[in-house]
Amino acid sequence: MSEPGSRATSPRRDTYTPESLLAVAVQVFNERGYDGTSMEHLSRAAGISKSSIYHHVRSKEELLRLALSRALDGLFAVLDEPGAGQGRAIERLEYVTRRTAEVLMAELPYVTLLLRVRGNTDTERWAMERRREFDHEVAELLKKAAADGDLRTDVDARLATRLLFGMINSIVEWYRPERGGSAGSEEVAEAVIVTAFAGLRATPGAHQS
Known part of the structure; x- marks a missing residue:
């Protein structure tokens, strides 16, 4: 019986690239x-020698940082897109929420890894701090939208941020498009928007305590 980790598709030695190594490592x-992965596990899963891995990266933790950087760069890039910086805060918030869900599904293995780090290494602590920075940016949008009168004022912005991203982050637990039967990424992102903002948007003319 093969060990866990050996099921990864091994790239041919003559087509091996740092990108294929990173995909296998993730x-x-x-x-x-x-913590349960050794360089030996990575070597067997990638179908290359440990010396070949060390030719491109210094350590297992460097692979972790590369993988987490890919996930974080994708998320932070959303904040630099025109839709995240133009219009009313509520429109920007909806845009960021939709695009965050789309990035999660497009980079599913990398974001899954990001969501599973627990702060046991310097790289994991760095990644967790970056995640908090991203969440803070979204919380600020929530506050602005509430100040504009577009969101319910009886829901704390930090709590709403956690609930919103709890919904988005849960996608990694069940979204498996390769198995068939799963909703498409656009459908999932739309469902997140409809479900979340039906509860967050202020009802015109309604009194809010």
């Missing part, structure tokens, strides 16, 4: 857990 990290 798969093994997600299967075994980062």
Whole structure:
């Protein structure tokens, strides 16, 4: 019986690239857990020698940082898109929420890994701090939308942020498009928007305590 982590598709040696190594590493990290993965596990899963891995990265933690950077860069890039910086705060918030869900699904293995880090290494603590920065940016949009009168004022912005991203982050637990039967990424993102903002948007003319 093969060990967990050996199920990853091994790239041909003559087509091996740092990108293919990173993809395999992320798969093994997600299967075994980062702490439970050794360079030997990565070597077997990638179908290359440990010396070949060390030719491109210094350590297992460098692979972790590369993987987490890919997920974080995708999320922070959303904040730089025109839709995140133009219009009323509520429109920007909806845009960021939709695009965050789309990035999660497009970079599913990498964001899954990001959501599973627990702060056991310097790289994991760095990633967690960056996640908090992203959440803070979204919380600020929530506050602005509430100040504009577009969101309910009886829901705390920090709590709403946690609930909103709890919904988005849960997608990693069940979204498996390769298995068939799952909703498409656009459908999932739309469902997040409809479900979340039906409860967050202020009702015109309604009294809010």
